[in-house]
Amino acid sequence: xxxxxxxxxxxxxxxxxxxxxxxxxxxxxxxxxxxxxxxxxxxxxxxxxxxxxxxxxxxxxxxxxxxxxxxxxxxxxxxxxxxxxxxxxxxxxxxxxxxxxxxxxxxxxxxxxxxxxxxxxxxxxxxxxxxxxxxxxxxxxxxxxxxxxxxxxxxxxxxxxxxxxxxxxxxxxxxxx
Amino acid sequence: xxxxxxxxxxxxxxxxxxxxxxxxxxxxxxxxxxxxxxxxxxxxxxxxxxxxxxxxxxxxxxxxxxxxxxxxxxxxxxxxxxxxxxxxxxxxxxxxxxxxxxxxxxxxxxxxxxxxxxxxxxxxxxxxxxxxxxxxxxxxxxxxxxxxxxxxxxxxxxxxxxxxxxxxxxxxxxxxxxxxxxxxxxxxxxx
Numbered sequence: 149x150x151x152x153x154x155x156x157x158x159x160x161x162x163x164x165x166x167x168x169x170x171x172x173x174x175x176x177x178x179x180x181x182x183x184x185x186x187x188x189x190x191x192x193x194x195x196x197x198x199x200x201x202x203x204x205x206x207x208x209x210x211x212x213x214x215x216x217x218x219x220x221x222x223x224x225x226x227x228x229x230x231x232x233x234x235x236x237x238x239x240x241x242x243x244x245x246x247x248x249x250x251x252x253x254x255x256x257x258x259x260x261x262x263x264x265x266x267x268x269x270x271x272x273x274x275x276x277x278x279x280x281x282x283x284x285x286x287x288x289x290x291x292x293x294x295x296x297x298x299x300x301x302x303x304x305x306x307x308x309x310x311x312x313x314x315x316x317x318x319x320x321x322x323x324x325x
Numbered sequence: 326x327x328x329x330x331x332x333x334x335x336x337x338x339x340x341x342x343x344x345x346x347x348x349x350x351x352x353x354x355x356x357x358x359x360x361x362x363x364x365x366x367x368x369x370x371x372x373x374x375x376x377x378x379x380x381x382x383x384x385x386x387x388x389x390x391x392x393x394x395x396x397x398x399x400x401x402x403x404x405x406x407x408x409x410x411x412x413x414x415x416x417x418x419x420x421x422x423x424x425x426x427x428x429x430x431x432x433x434x435x436x437x438x439x440x441x442x443x444x445x446x447x448x449x450x451x452x453x454x455x456x457x458x459x460x461x462x463x464x465x466x467x468x469x470x471x472x473x474x475x476x477x478x479x480x481x482x483x484x485x486x487x488x489x490x491x492x493x494x495x496x497x498x499x500x501x502x503x504x505x506x507x508x509x510x511x512x513x514x515x516x
Contacts, residue, residue, distance in 0.1 A: 160380065160381050160382075161380055161381075162380060163380055164379075164380050164501060170382070196428065196433070196436050197425075198345070199343075199436075199445045199448075200343075200421075200424060200425070200428070201339065201340055201341055201342050201343045201420065201424070202339050202340075202384075202417075202418070202420055202421035202424065202425075203339075203342075203345070203349075203382045203384035203385055203417065203418065203421060204345045204346070204382065205381075205382040205385075206382065206384075206385065206418045206421045206422075207421050207424075207425050210421060210425040210426065211425055211429060214425065214426055214429045214430075215429065219426060222422060222425065222426055222429075223422070226418055226421070226422055229381075229385075230381075230385050230414060230418055232380060232381055233379070233380070233381030233382060233385040233389060233414075234385070234389050234410070234411075234414050236379050236380060236381065236386075237375070237376070237379060237381075237386050237389040237393075237410070238389060238393065238407065238410055240379065240390075241389075241390055241393040241394065241397075241406070241410070242403060242406075244375070245397060251516065252512065252516065255511050255512050255515045255516040256508040256509075256511045256512050257367075257371055257374070257508070257511065258478065258482075258511045259481075259485060259507045259508050259509070259510045259511015259512065259514070259515055260371075260374045260504055260507050260508045260511060261367065261370045261371070261374070261467075261468040261469075261482070262468060262469055262482040262483070262485040262486040262489070262507070263374075263485050263486070263488075263489040263503055263504055263506075263507035264370055264373050264374045264377065264463070264504065265370070265460060265463045265464060265468060265469075265486055266485075266486045266487070266488075266489035266490040266493070267489060267493060267500050267503070267504070268347060268350060268373070268456065268459050268460045268463065269460040269490055270490060270493045270494050271347050272453060272456040272457045272459075272460055273494065275344070275347075275452065275453050275456055276453045279449040279450055279452070279453055280449075281450055281453060285450050286450075288450035288451060288453075288454060289450050289451065289453035289454035289457055290454065290457070292450075292451050292454025292455065292457075292458065293454040293455070293457035293458040293461060296351060296355070296454070296455070296458035296461075296462070297458050297461040297462055300359065302355060303341070303351045303352045303355055303455050303458065304337065304341045304352065306451055306454065306455065307341050307343055307448065307451060307452075307455070308341075309451075310447045310450070310451030311444045311447055311448055312447075313447045314443045314444045314445065314446050314447015314448060315440065315443055315444050315447065317443060317446075317447060318439060318440060318442070318443020318444070318446065318447075319440065319443070
């Protein structure tokens with residue numbers, strides 16, 4: 149049980165770059181080192197964790213925790229994954245609020261902000277590619293983005309509409325292959 | 326009261342946040358900036374920047390930070406802000422915990438069912454739209470300034486945006502390195 153916690157704590161602590169960058173590290177620990185799940189199971193779990201809502205790294209850690217030690221295991225691995233993030237961010241938040249109005253810090257963040265916007269723009273295009281967006285389907289993301297951006301539509305509504313749309317399309321027009 | 330609002334908000338985000346951390350950003354921004362007005366767009370962008378530079382999933386990092394900032398901006402002390410970050414982080418992962426356990430227990434055999442697959446197929450293009458919206462919503466004068474207000478800062482910002490975009494997309498430079506370089510450029514050019 150402690151091993152479960154410490155493994156996911158380590159994964160949460162030392163991975164930079166968010167959920168997807170964690171996959172190879174989680175695989176090395178969970179499949180190769182501890183042999184908690186087989187490679188095939190792991191790939192299946194990744195596929196499900198990716199399609200489900202929520203933070204991907206939390207999802208996958210809960211899956212593995214549950215598989216090994218049922219509900220206590222799931223809680224332990226989830227805690228292990230979240231705790232390093234939580235503690236590090238908390239330290240920074242407490243520290244940063246004292247320096248926020250410092251002119252040097254302010255100028256650094258004036259440079260960082262446009263860069264951050266670009267860093268969110270890039271995965272949009274990468275995701276469009278891996279989601280297989282074509283000229284026939286590009287109206288869905290474009291329409292959704294414009295509705296959120298210009299009309300202030302809630303993203304949750306877009307998600308619900310897309311899920312219903314997918315269901316109707318699959319049930320009435322063409323089953324997903 | 327703000328703690329209950331934080332809980333409900335981040336529980337919702339955890340429940341509907343498809344597409345991982347980046348997909349969640351437009352949901353988080355929609356709620357914390359536009360719906361509740363807990364912080365400005367610039368503050369939110371700073372939170373995203375810090376979340377990208379620190380270890381751990383971006384979704385969890387930004388939820389923790391947003392919880393802290395929301396309570397702090399409401400004029401409460403550090404202990405209250407700490408409680409705010411606890412509440413929002415817990416609320417964000419709670420739906421995951423419930424859903425993943427339910428799926429493991431009951432539904433794992435249905436995940437490959439055609440109906441479930443067609444719902445996911447409908448979600449995939451919409452998540453791309455969510456990410457695009459997150460980008461567009463951050464293109465504000467708080468983040469870029471305007472040619473009228475401060476032409477120098479505006480064009481520097483546009484340049485930094487393009488340079489970072491090309492840097493990651495074409496040259497595959499590490500995003501953290503690019504954030505640090507942009508910060509350095511800000512210090513040199515926008516001080």
